[in-house]
Amino acid sequence: MLYLYTDSWMVANALWGWLQQWKQNNWQRRGKRIWAAALWQDIAARVENLVVKVRHVDAHVPKSRATEEHQNNQQVDQAAKIEVAQVDLDWQHKGELFIARWAHDTSGHQGRDATYRWARDRGVDLTMDTIAQVIHECETCAAIKQSKRLKPLWYGGRWLKYKYGEAWQIDYITLPQTRQGKRYVLTMVEATTGWLETYPVPHATARNTILGLEKQVLWRHGTPERIESDNGTHFRNNLIDTWAKEHGIEWHSLLLHISSHMRLESIL
Incomplete structure (x- = not known):
């Protein structure tokens, strides 16, 4: 030895x-x-x-x-x-x-x-x-220049009933091809403040969505009550539905809130 x-x-x-x-x-x-x-x-x-x-x-x-x-x-x-x-x-x-x-x-x-x-x-x-x-x-x-604290996106309205960390909006953005092989970034915006969390991934998949949420949201800010996303297959499928149910999270489509979703994409 x-x-x-x-x-x-x-x-x-x-x-x-x-x-x-x-x-x-x-x-x-x-x-x-x-x-x-x-x-x-x-x-x-x-x-x-x-x-x-x-x-x-x-x-x-x-x-x-x-x-x-x-x-x-x-x-x-x-x-x-x-x-x-x-x-x-x-x-x-x-x-x-x-x-x-x-x-x-x-x-x-x-x-x-x-x-x-x-x-x-x-x-x-x-x-x-x-x-x-x-x-x-x-x-x-370099591809995520908005990774610092952002100005609040939403003032009042339906977010007033939520405390910090209880509601998030998420989306994927495309990265330029990097040496690390990361082509997408899962962006997670805290609804009451506009705080941005990011999670670079090689592929936009349901499993990577869950990993990103667990590492960047649940471990740092606690389990949210509500998550909003679009209807992409990396967000709406049996794996995501089961995971959200196990954690007591309400997962909602953004189809009814297009204006908010567009504002989310505009800052990224």
């Missing part, structure tokens, strides 16, 4: 699970070869027949609080500096970008601060500059 201590979240996460996933995907991620693939292949071969226990330790801990693990980690850092000229100094930055893209995608393409908090809550340390770079380069975010 090998006990490994590292101050790199990239290395820790790779050995905790990413390494196996990369190997299964032929050392590719989203159709592109992962960075330093040859190095990771070598590591995978070396640990294949080993039981590896990985633990992350903080770097740069004051001597007064440093444990034996921290002291050993510092010694390794000092030894590594001897051959620093032979090391690609950009690897660390590439690794952080890799993790930042994962955090940004998995958290639902949130803004810089929200992505930072999402990653921090899961034990991943990212810098604001790295997150900002990832968001700036994100093709999905």
